[in-house]
Amino acid sequence: MNSSIILSVTTFVYGLTAFLYIFAWVFRKPFSARLANAAALVGFGGNTLGIILRWVESYQLNIGHAPLSNLYESLVFFSWTIIVLYLFIELKYKNRTIGIIVSPIAFLALAYASLSPNINDAIQPLLPALKSNWLIAHVVTCFIGYAAFAIAFGISLMYLVKQKDPDQSNSLVSHFPALQVLDELTHQMVMFGFLFLSIGIITGAVWANSAWGRYWGWDPKETWSLITWFVYATLLHARLMRGWHGRRIALLSIIGFGAVLFTYFSVNYLPGLHSYGAMSK
Amino acid sequence: MKKEGSSPLYNSIWQFFSSVKLTVFVLLALAVTSIIGTLIPQNASPAEYVRAFGEFYYRIFFVLDIFDMYHAWWFQLLIILLVFNIVVCSIDRLTATWKIIFVKEPVFNVSRFRRTSDQESLTVQQEAKTLEAVCSSLMAKNFSYSRTETVDRGICIFGEKGRWTRLGVYTVHLSVVLLLLGGLIGSMFGFEGFVNIAEGETVGSIRLRSNNSVYPLHFEVRCDDFNITFYDSGMPSEYRSRLTVLEKGQPVYQKDIIVNDPLRYRGINLFQSSYGTLPPRQITLNIESNASGMRYRKTVVFGQTIELPENLGTFTLNDFQSAYTFRGQNIGDVFLGTLLQNSNTPVSLVLPVRFPVFDKMRKGDAVLSVAEYQQRYYTGLQVTKDPGVWVVYIGFILMIAGCFVTFFMSHQSLCIEIQSAGSESRITVSGVANKNKLAVMKKVKKIAETLRQLTENSEIQ
Numbered sequence: 001m002n003s004s005i006i007l008s009v010t011t012f013v014y015g016l017t018a019f020l021y022i023f024a025w026v027f028r029k030p031f032s033a034r035l036a037n038a039a040a041l042v043g044f045g046g047n048t049l050g051i052i053l054r055w056v057e058s059y060q061l062n063i064g065h066a067p068l069s070n071l072y073e074s075l076v077f078f079s080w081t082i083i084v085l086y087l088f089i090e091l092k093y094k095n096r097t098i099g100i101i102v103s104p105i106a107f108l109a110l111a112y113a114s115l116s117p118n119i120n121d122a123i124q125p126l127l128p129a130l131k132s133n134w135l136i137a138h139v140v141t142c143f144i145g146y147a148a149f150a151i152a153f154g155i156s157l158m159y160l161v162k163q164k165d166p167d168q169s170n171s172l173v174s175h176f177p178a179l180q181v182l183d184e185l186t187h188q189m190v191m192f193g194f195l196f197l198s199i200g201i202i203t204g205a206v207w208a209n210s211a212w213g214r215y216w217g218w219d220p221k222e223t224w225s226l227i228t229w230f231v232y233a234t235l236l237h238a239r240l241m242r243g244w245h246g247r248r249i250a251l252l253s254i255i256g257f258g259a260v261l262f263t264y265f266s267v268n269y270l271p272g273l274h275s276y277g278a279m280s281k
Numbered sequence: 282m283k284k285e286g287s288s289p290l291y292n293s294i295w296q297f298f299s300s301v302k303l304t305v306f307v308l309l310a311l312a313v314t315s316i317i318g319t320l321i322p323q324n325a326s327p328a329e330y331v332r333a334f335g336e337f338y339y340r341i342f343f344v345l346d347i348f349d350m351y352h353a354w355w356f357q358l359l360i361i362l363l364v365f366n367i368v369v370c371s372i373d374r375l376t377a378t379w380k381i382i383f384v385k386e387p388v389f390n391v392s393r394f395r396r397t398s399d400q401e402s403l404t405v406q407q408e409a410k411t412l413e414a415v416c417s418s419l420m421a422k423n424f425s426y427s428r429t430e431t432v433d434r435g436i437c438i439f440g441e442k443g444r445w446t447r448l449g450v451y452t453v454h455l456s457v458v459l460l461l462l463g464g465l466i467g468s469m470f471g472f473e474g475f476v477n478i479a480e481g482e483t484v485g486s487i488r489l490r491s492n493n494s495v496y497p498l499h500f501e502v503r504c505d506d507f508n509i510t511f512y513d514s515g516m517p518s519e520y521r522s523r524l525t526v527l528e529k530g531q532p533v534y535q536k537d538i539i540v541n542d543p544l545r546y547r548g549i550n551l552f553q554s555s556y557g558t559l560p561p562r563q564i565t566l567n568i569e570s571n572a573s574g575m576r577y578r579k580t581v582v583f584g585q586t587i588e589l590p591e592n593l594g595t596f597t598l599n600d601f602q603s604a605y606t607f608r609g610q611n612i613g614d615v616f617l618g619t620l621l622q623n624s625n626t627p628v629s630l631v632l633p634v635r636f637p638v639f640d641k642m643r644k645g646d647a648v649l650s651v652a653e654y655q656q657r658y659y660t661g662l663q664v665t666k667d668p669g670v671w672v673v674y675i676g677f678i679l680m681i682a683g684c685f686v687t688f689f690m691s692h693q694s695l696c697i698e699i700q701s702a703g704s705e706s707r708i709t710v711s712g713v714a715n716k717n718k719l720a721v722m723k724k725v726k727k728i729a730e731t732l733r734q735l736t737e738n739s740e741i742q
Contacts, residue, residue, distance in 0.1 A: 063512065124516070125512045125514065125516055125518065128519055128539065128540040128541075129541070131539075131540070131541055132541040191688040191689075192688070194684065195681070195684045195685060195688055195689075198680055198681060199681055202677045202681065205677070206674070210541055210542075210543065211552070212552060212554065212663060213473070213550050213552045213663050213664075214473065214667070215670065216464070218318060218323065220318075223315050223318060224319060226315060227315050230308045230309070230312035230315070231308075231309075231312055233308050234305050234308040234312070237301055237304050237308070238305055240716075241301040241304070242301050242302075
């Protein structure tokens with residue numbers, strides 16, 4: 001049994017989770033939703049075990065380090081954070097329809113990590129630049145932020161779909177949480193994500209200062225994280241100070257997540273210092 | 282905030298800078314323009330830009346400072362606009378909330394509590410007087426400030442906490458200003474430079490990145506040793522330089538630096554950033570004579586000419602090159618020398634380190650190869666001084682703390698209103714908050730539940 005196999009199995013569990021959530025929603029089978037929740041828990045367990053095992057395996061290879069050092073490992077951690085946050089929301093808001101959009105995101109992230117031929121899943125030793133205690137703090141906080149924004153994005157999509165159908169003629173959409181709840185949840189997730197994105201950028205800056213002697217260098221990835229920060233800062237100010245709600249907030253949250261994706265994957269196309277997060281050539 | 286008696290111009294300028302519309306505009310403008318610099322590589326050579334964009338667009342981009350856009354006047358102007366906006370907005374709103382935050386006796390408005398939907402009511406078989414004691418001790422336990430007041434319908438016990446959390450948002454704004462201030466201090470009083478030090482050598486100055494000028498340090502740095510270690514896969518594992526700081530020729534401080542662990546001395550930081558190889562001072566040659574089959578070893582210093590055995594001539598060591606290309610192939614590090622045999626014309630020799638039999642191809646009277654040499658490295662150091670970094674770090678801490686307080690804490694006020702109706706009393710718990718209504722709703726439910734239990738228990742007694 002090794003981490004790669006466990007994580008591959010977890011991918012399929014997440015796929016099943018997404019399928020069950022959507023099935024329960026379309027055919028209105030509460031039992032299927034409970035199954036979906038159970039599958040999400042199993043997936044979460046597998047994902048956790050996969051991460052821990054990979055950590056242990058790296059020590060067995062004598063190159064021990066936290067499994068947060070390349071694109072594969074970051075995607076695995078990304079889907080883990082999404083599922084953790086989602087399970088928390090489901091528990092708190094007692095609504096399982098959000099799962100129809102969030103669980104596919106977790107599934108896609110892990111499927112991309114496991115199945116894409118461009119992503120190397122071998123455990124590699126750390127480059128000298130990555131050997132720092134800031135690695136864990138920086139990557140973990142960034143990805144908690146990304147996961148919160150991913151969920152906010154999913155909820156915003158649901159908001160826009162539900163808003164298109166104000167008289168509840170479509171019975172599928174009527175099972176979404178109320179518009180107010182979706183709006184409030186987006187806001188909550190964005191605040192949570194914004195705090196962690198800020199901490200992520202800050203820990204990255206402190207790390208850069210101890211590795212290269214400068215806390216900010218307008219490296220493309222740095223700049224994109226700042227662009228993301230600007231977009232969500234705009235959202236928060238528009239909402240709290242200008243009273244923006246609903247549709248416009250949902251749109252900003254979707255644009256914000258676009259910036260998150262670009263921050264995450266742009267290293268593949270733009271030159272810069274974050275190349276260890278890129279695909280192996 | 283309109284100032285009485287100030288000029289209309291002042292007022293309109295103040296209003297312009299205190300508008301949230303400006304905030305939204307500046308934030309989005311910064312976001313959109315920042316994209317440019319991530320798509321067009323910054324600070325490359327003009328020739329590369331001309332090749333990529335053509336002469337015409339190169340000129341346009343050049344005029345707009347696109348090639349160093351984060352330091353362009355228009356980008357800096359956006360940042361200055363943001364700072365003005367933040368400062369003016371904060372002053373504008375803080376003058377209004379200041380009186381709310383720093384008040385000795387907070388004012389509670391009963392009708393506000395009666396209006397809110399966040400309330401719970403219960404009826405108990407107890408007199409108001411006994412309930413008052415229970416409620417006020419409960420309030421005092423849960424809130425930093427509490428007070429009992431007599432109102433038209435009975436008694437109200439007010440409690441509140443988190444008044445100070447209203448300052449959270451101003452803390453975040455202050456942190457942004459500190460970050461930019463720290464950046465400004467750094468760019469005015471700091472520098473960024475680099476220096477290469479060969480093993481065993483000492484330097485007293487560095488080169489600045491901004492204008493490539495020489496910048497003298499107030500001390501000297503010696504590189505005692507440089508080492509690279511590799512993983513089994515051949516990937517580099519560690520770059521390590523042993524550095525000694527000298528003052529007036531005397532060693533005062535020594536440290537091994539690696540990436541992520543710099544040397545800091547008198548406000549100047551030295552970071553491991555690159556390395557390279559240097560030609561060794563001397564090498565040992567293998568000379569194999571074809572006539573006798575004998576092997577000889579000879580040491581030769583750069584630029585020196587040595588006599589080869591068996592009358593094979595003289596050899597001069599001229600040069601060292603890394604990544605030498607031979608018939609289109611990179612054959613790695615090579616030594617270049619000249620062989621002069623008797624009165625023949627001199628022959629240029631290429632002696633690759635990795636291929637000892639290479640010289641056989643020459644079909645001469647002897648085969649020369651490099652037997653051994655001491656590899657010399659230089660360490661490449663990034664040298665910085667940034668007196669603004671502490672201002673930035675304080676900004677970082679304030680930003681995290683401020684965001685947390687702003688997003689997840691609130692100024693909560695609770696009111697327990699007790700109305701007597703004969704032997705019964707009616708208790709209403711209600712709460713208001715400046716934000717995060719969910720939390721205050723929970724608090725109301727919790728207090729009401731505790732009261733229910735407390736009053737039930739006392740009944741049994």
